[in-house]
Amino acid sequence: MDIREVAKRAKVSTATVSRTINKPGSVTAKTAERVWKVIHELRYFPNTHARSLVSGRSRILGILVSDVTNPFFPELIQGFDDLAMEHGYELLINSTRYDPVRMALAVKRMLERTVEGIAIMTSEMDPLLTEQIALRHVPMTFLDVGQEGEGVSNIIVDYERGVGEAVAHLLDLGHTKVAFIGGPLTLKSAMLRRMAFLHCLHAGGIIEDQRQVVTGDHTIDGGFQAMQELLACPVRPTAVLCSNDLTAMGALRAVRRAGLRVPGEISIIGFDDIHLAEFTEPPLTTVRLSREELARKAFYALLGHIQGTSESIQASQTESVSHDELRTVTTKLVVRESTGPMRLS
Amino acid sequence: MDIREVAKRAKVSTATVSRTINKPGSVTAKTAERVWKVIHELRYFPNTHARSLVSGRSRILGILVSDVTNPFFPELIQGFDDLAMEHGYELLINSTRYDPVRMALAVKRMLERTVEGIAIMTSEMDPLLTEQIALRHVPMTFLDVGQEGEGVSNIIVDYERGVGEAVAHLLDLGHTKVAFIGGPLTLKSAMLRRMAFLHCLHAGGIIEDQRQVVTGDHTIDGGFQAMQELLACPVRPTAVLCSNDLTAMGALRAVRRAGLRVPGEISIIGFDDIHLAEFTEPPLTTVRLSREELARKAFYALLGHIQGTSESIQASQTESVSHDELRTVTTKLVVRESTGPMRLS
DNA sequence: CTGTTAGCGCCTTCAA
DNA sequence: TTGAAGGCGCTAACAG
Numbered sequence: 001m002d003i004r005e006v007a008k009r010a011k012v013s014t015a016t017v018s019r020t021i022n023k024p025g026s027v028t029a030k031t032a033e034r035v036w037k038v039i040h041e042l043r044y045f046p047n048t049h050a051r052s053l054v055s056g057r058s059r060i061l062g063i064l065v066s067d068v069t070n071p072f073f074p075e076l077i078q079g080f081d082d083l084a085m086e087h088g089y090e091l092l093i094n095s096t097r098y099d100p101v102r103m104a105l106a107v108k109r110m111l112e113r114t115v116e117g118i119a120i121m122t123s124e125m126d127p128l129l130t131e132q133i134a135l136r137h138v139p140m141t142f143l144d145v146g147q148e149g150e151g152v153s154n155i156i157v158d159y160e161r162g163v164g165e166a167v168a169h170l171l172d173l174g175h176t177k178v179a180f181i182g183g184p185l186t187l188k189s190a191m192l193r194r195m196a197f198l199h200c201l202h203a204g205g206i207i208e209d210q211r212q213v214v215t216g217d218h219t220i221d222g223g224f225q226a227m228q229e230l231l232a233c234p235v236r237p238t239a240v241l242c243s244n245d246l247t248a249m250g251a252l253r254a255v256r257r258a259g260l261r262v263p264g265e266i267s268i269i270g271f272d273d274i275h276l277a278e279f280t281e282p283p284l285t286t287v288r289l290s291r292e293e294l295a296r297k298a299f300y301a302l303l304g305h306i307q308g309t310s311e312s313i314q315a316s317q318t319e320s321v322s323h324d325e326l327r328t329v330t331t332k333l334v335v336r337e338s339t340g341p342m343r344l345s
Numbered sequence: 346m347d348i349r350e351v352a353k354r355a356k357v358s359t360a361t362v363s364r365t366i367n368k369p370g371s372v373t374a375k376t377a378e379r380v381w382k383v384i385h386e387l388r389y390f391p392n393t394h395a396r397s398l399v400s401g402r403s404r405i406l407g408i409l410v411s412d413v414t415n416p417f418f419p420e421l422i423q424g425f426d427d428l429a430m431e432h433g434y435e436l437l438i439n440s441t442r443y444d445p446v447r448m449a450l451a452v453k454r455m456l457e458r459t460v461e462g463i464a465i466m467t468s469e470m471d472p473l474l475t476e477q478i479a480l481r482h483v484p485m486t487f488l489d490v491g492q493e494g495e496g497v498s499n500i501i502v503d504y505e506r507g508v509g510e511a512v513a514h515l516l517d518l519g520h521t522k523v524a525f526i527g528g529p530l531t532l533k534s535a536m537l538r539r540m541a542f543l544h545c546l547h548a549g550g551i552i553e554d555q556r557q558v559v560t561g562d563h564t565i566d567g568g569f570q571a572m573q574e575l576l577a578c579p580v581r582p583t584a585v586l587c588s589n590d591l592t593a594m595g596a597l598r599a600v601r602r603a604g605l606r607v608p609g610e611i612s613i614i615g616f617d618d619i620h621l622a623e624f625t626e627p628p629l630t631t632v633r634l635s636r637e638e639l640a641r642k643a644f645y646a647l648l649g650h651i652q653g654t655s656e657s658i659q660a661s662q663t664e665s666v667s668h669d670e671l672r673t674v675t676t677k678l679v680v681r682e683s684t685g686p687m688r689l690s
Numbered sequence: 691c692t693g694t695t696a697g698c699g700c701c702t703t704c705a706a
Numbered sequence: 707t708t709g710a711a712g713g714c715g716c717t718a719a720c721a722g
Contacts, residue, residue, distance in 0.1 A: 002699055013709045018701055028707065043480065048457050049403065050699035052394040053714045068423060069620065074413040078440065085450070090458060093438050095423065105430070112393050113435060135388065220624050253624060275414065279565045279598060281626050347715055358693045363717055373691060395715035398698045694721080699714105706709080 001042055010038040021046065052114065060090045061302065062110035062118040064103070066187075068095040070218065070246060071274040072291065076121060079295030087303065089116075096122055098184070104129060111136055117302040120145075121294075123189030139305030141298045144189045153301040155294060155327055157189070159196035162287035162331025163241075166269050167200040169285070169333055170239045174342040175267065179212040179237035181226040181247050190218065193243045193271060212237055216247045223250025231258050238266060238342045245270035245277045248284055252338065263340030273334050282337035294329050301327065346387055355383040366391065397459065405435045406647065407455035407463040409448070411532075413440040415563065415591060416619040417636065421466060424640030432648065434461075441467055443529075449474060456481055462647040465490075466639075468534035484650030486643045489534045498646040500639060500672055502534070504541035507632035507676025508586075511614050512545040514630070514678055515584045519687040520612065524557040524582035526571040526592050535563065538588045538616060557582055561592045568595025576603050583611060583687045590615040590622045593629055597683065608685030618679055627682035639674050646672065 007014040012031060020027045020035040027035070038044070052058040061084055065073040077093060084091045092115060094106035103122070107129045110118055117139040125145060130152075133140055139151040148154050170178060180197045183190025194213075201211055214229050216222035223242060227250065230237060242248035248270030255266050262268055262282060270277055273288035352359040357376060365372045365380040372380070383389070397403040406429055410418040422438060429436045437460060439451035448467070452474045455463055462484040470490055475497075478485055484496040493499050515523060525542045528535025539558075546556055559574050561567035568587060572595060575582060587593035593615030600611050607613055607627060615622055618633035 003701095004699080014700075015702080015710080016708060019708085022701080026707080031707080043477070045453075045457055046701095047398070047459065047699050049394040049397040049459065050714090051701075053392070053398055053716090054699080054701045056714075058394065068413075068419040069416070071414070071416065074419055078413060081440075085454075090437065090454060092435065095426075108390070109430075109435060112390050114392065114394065132388070220621075249624060253626065256626060276565075276621075279594060281598065281601060348717095349715080359716075360694080360718085361692060364692085367717080371691075376691080391717095392715050395698085396717075398700090399715080399717045401698075692722085694719105696717105696719085698716090698718105701712105701714090703712085704710090706707105 001044060003044075003046065006035065006038050006042060006044050009042070010035045058114040058116055059088055060092055060113055060115045062092045062094065062106075062113075062115040064094050064096060064106055064110075064118060064120045064122050066095070066122045066124075067097055067218075068093075070244075071276055072244070072272050073121070075275065075291040076295050079292045080119065080299055083296065083299040098124070098187075100126060107132060111138065116306050117141070119298045119302055121298065123187050139302055141301045141305075143294070143298070144192055146188075151305050153305065153327060155297050155301065155329060157192070157289060157294075158328055158330045159193055160200065162271075162289070162333055163193075163196045163200045164203070165333035166241060166285075166287050167197075167204045167206075169335065169339065170241075170267065170269070171204050171206075173239075173267065173339060175239040176206065176342070177210055177235065177237045177239070178206050179214065179230050179240045181214055181216045181223060181230070181240060181242045181251060183216060183218045183243040183247070185215065187218075190243055197241050197243075216243065216250070218244050218246055220246050220250040220253070223247035224254045225250070227251035227254035228258075231255070231260075236266070239269070239339070240266060241269050241271075243271055245272045245274045245284060245286055247271075248286065248338075249276070249280055252280055252284070262338050265343060267339040267342075269339060277334075278336070280338070285336045285339040286334055288332050288334050290329065297327060297329060346389060348389075348391065351380065351383050351387060351389050354387070355380045403459040403461055404433055405437055405458055405460045407437045407439070407451075407458075407460040409439050409441060409451055409455075409463060409465045409467050411440070411467045411469075412442055413438075415589075416621055417589070417617050418466070420620065420636040421640050424637045425464065425644055428641065428644040443469070443532075445471060452477060456483065461651050462486070464643045464647055466643065468532050484647055486646045486650075488639070488643070489537055491533075496650050498650065498672060500642050500646065500674060502537070502634060502639075503673055503675045504538055505545065507616075507634070507678055508538075508541045508545045509548070510678035511586060511630075511632050512542075512549045512551075514680065514684065515586075515612065515614070516549050516551075518584075518612065518684060520584040521551065521687070522555055522580065522582045522584070523551050524559065524575050524585045526559055526561045526568060526575070526585060526587045526596060528561060528563045528588040528592070530560065532563070535588055542586050542588075561588065561595070563589050563591055565591050565595040565598070568592030569599045570595070572596035572599035573603075576600070576605075581611075584614070584684070585611060586614050586616075588616055590617045590619045590629060590631055592616075593631065593683075594621070594625055597625055597629070607683050610688060612684040612687075614684060622679075623681070625683070630681045630684040631679055633677050633679050635674065642672060642674060 003014045007017045020032045081091050096103040119141045121143045123144050142154045182194040214226045216226040270284045270286035273286045277284040277286045348359045352362045365377045426436050441448040464486045466488045487499045527539040559571045561571040615629045615631035618631045622629040622631045
């Protein structure tokens, strides 16, 4: 059942049916009514493939994430999808699992489906792929990777703010021996977190031999193992900062398994503030990175490119704001119960 | 850049280009080589919309889940997507958040994109929507909702098996006062779990005044509150079965907040065995429902309908197995540390 | 084995 | 305001 069937029954041309659907007002109220009646009777709706073909616009967006199994990402996707839906877009979601092959495949699939834009929320990206996408003139929005350009924008996370608060919080509590469990060195965002932490520790007067740095992989398991390393050190830290909440959850577990108490003997701070963070034991003190805000800024950045102007940006804001504000997501410390005063022992 | 450009440069017709891409072997090795060369030079790939339009096949599948924020679902989607990719399908994912309006919208969007099949993993479904889908002759696979039919299959979870093991485990440990925290009464799968639990308790000799039943909502919060209800009862249960792991995580927290120990004073058993279950404190004893198996069975059920025959079913199995086996997912107790012997007090 | 031809369902000029 | 006609990029007959 296609547009011709509708046209026939409504005794109009297919052009008129198309118009009543897509350009309300360009058709007499009377004809429109007749057409809509038939449309409803037939439960007709346009074939999007035909539509995409002729219009050259698919109304599909792609979103690339590292790992849907990390709760951070479903929460991000949720927000992004809401916006996409609101603006009449469909979403193609792909989880790369930190695998370059999967990543390349995902990009290929998206390009084949002629997505109108891609949100690359993986914080790692092969320049060759970026090039492929740019070649097709498909706009991109990155997370933390760097240079903006024609059809390319970049959402910047202001790690320093929240991390600074976290470090200050720890210093307030009297901690002087602080460790950091970072993420994979290959991940740009993990590197940025690491740098922010080290920088803030340094600024807070925690010099090099008062701190330790180990590396996890942004999973619970990784955090667990990294914490065990830390516990095996001759001089134990009294506070541990983690590159993400999953890592912190693993660390929490390792500490407890070692028979130590949080925050009694060791304080732990996570990063992200995933929903679960509230429900660890004890509830996790962590640095919040708002998924909602990230989703929103990434989406409107993309939409702006697609619409070729700053219209959409304007639309998303009542007052005018700076470019930086539109592209920057801030972070903020959320104090719960995994941090406490250093115990004098 | 389209197929004609490739044809021109390779000095063949567009039909030949199409053939070298889609029907390897139907073209001379020599011409094929020439065509591929041009394809690579131009980085050409076919426009899927044009392809879908002419072939009548979109190679897109839809998957509907209740809540991507519940880790059970990302794990399920992951498996489903792997299979889809392997078979050349794209996936449209939608999270309904238990909202009928969102559900209806999701179905509409999928139908508009002419998905070739829909996996409805929500355990609740408006019959009107089912009808809409059937009207379009789009195959469906349900989870636990009931009747199979033309183009409709249903994956059945064998709750009794795992739940039976869980109850037996508890009885072995000497528990006689057992409570159950169920899911929303509106959810078919929650009802089935509830029935399985009650049935197994009954079969295990736990009669009515030895058990209590309260209702959560399959979230951590819901489990927390439900457990508080239970703790406020005059006679406290010594073991609690939960309708899913999130609920169990909330329960765990409530027990600990009340100053009681798990499993010292109260044993807790979850359901699903999400990845996180291993990382609660203490690690959660739970009934495993394999997402991988569920994804696989749902996918092949759908593929079978799409291919119109049992070919795909055969393909997925080396030996021949019964229909029941193809459509049933079993469950199994995984004993960790949240269960222990009843304490005589 | 290869080319020619005819649409797939829709939107969009261009005329009327 | 409405209709006729062309074409988006591709595949699937049908010839050759």
